[in-house]
Amino acid sequence: MNIGEIARLSGLPAKTIRYYEDIGLVAPLRSTNGYRTFRQSDLHKLAFLGRARSLGFTIEDCRTLLELYNDSARASADVKKIASEHLVRIDAKVEELLAMRKTLAHLVHECAGDNRPNCPILDDLSAKPVAGQIGCEKTSR
Numbered sequence: 133m134n135i136g137e138i139a140r141l142s143g144l145p146a147k148t149i150r151y152y153e154d155i156g157l158v159a160p161l162r163s164t165n166g167y168r169t170f171r172q173s174d175l176h177k178l179a180f181l182g183r184a185r186s187l188g189f190t191i192e193d194c195r196t197l198l199e200l201y202n203d204s205a206r207a208s209a210d211v212k213k214i215a216s217e218h219l220v221r222i223d224a225k226v227e228e229l230l231a232m233r234k235t236l237a238h239l240v241h242e243c244a245g246d247n248r249p250n251c252p253i254l255d256d257l258s259a260k261p262v263a264g265q266i267g268c269e270k271t272s273r
Contacts (some may be wrong), residue, residue: 138170142178149178157181157195189218 138160139146152158153168158177160168177198184194193214200206200214235256242252 133170133175135168135170138175138178141175142182144178144182152178152181155191157191157198187218188222189214193218 133141135146135149139149142149144152149158153160158170158174158181160170160174163169180198180201181194184197189197196214197211200211239253239256244250
């Protein structure tokens with residue numbers, strides 16, 4: 133398979149596939165004229181990587197997960213450890229997003245949205261940050 137075909141079948145852009153090759157995640161064969169030739173095993177790896185990346189795993193996590201996938205003597209505990217650590221990172225991001233949402237919802241609620249120039253949203257965005265403070269809390273200015 134050429135890169136266009138493998139991109140179509142894997143659902144990954146050709147640029148991503150080339151990047152994965154550059155960093156050693158996939159190693160397609162090269163014909164005498166230098167063109168990449170992908171095998172079924174490459175398609176499987178690319179699908180694996182696409183799914184792992186869609187779940188937010190880092191490139192290094194993906195590298196390790198691929199190594200574990202290819203190791204028939206692997207311990208599932210090693211895989212679970214990587215996934216559990218990633219889950220902790222996701223939970224932290226969710227908390228951060230919820231805090232951002234709360235702040236923005238508060239600011240939107242406080243803004244009259246009329247023709248006057250007063251705007252709590254802009255006031256908050258222009259406020260100097262106080263250590264450990266989130267935007268919707270009152271600042272002493």
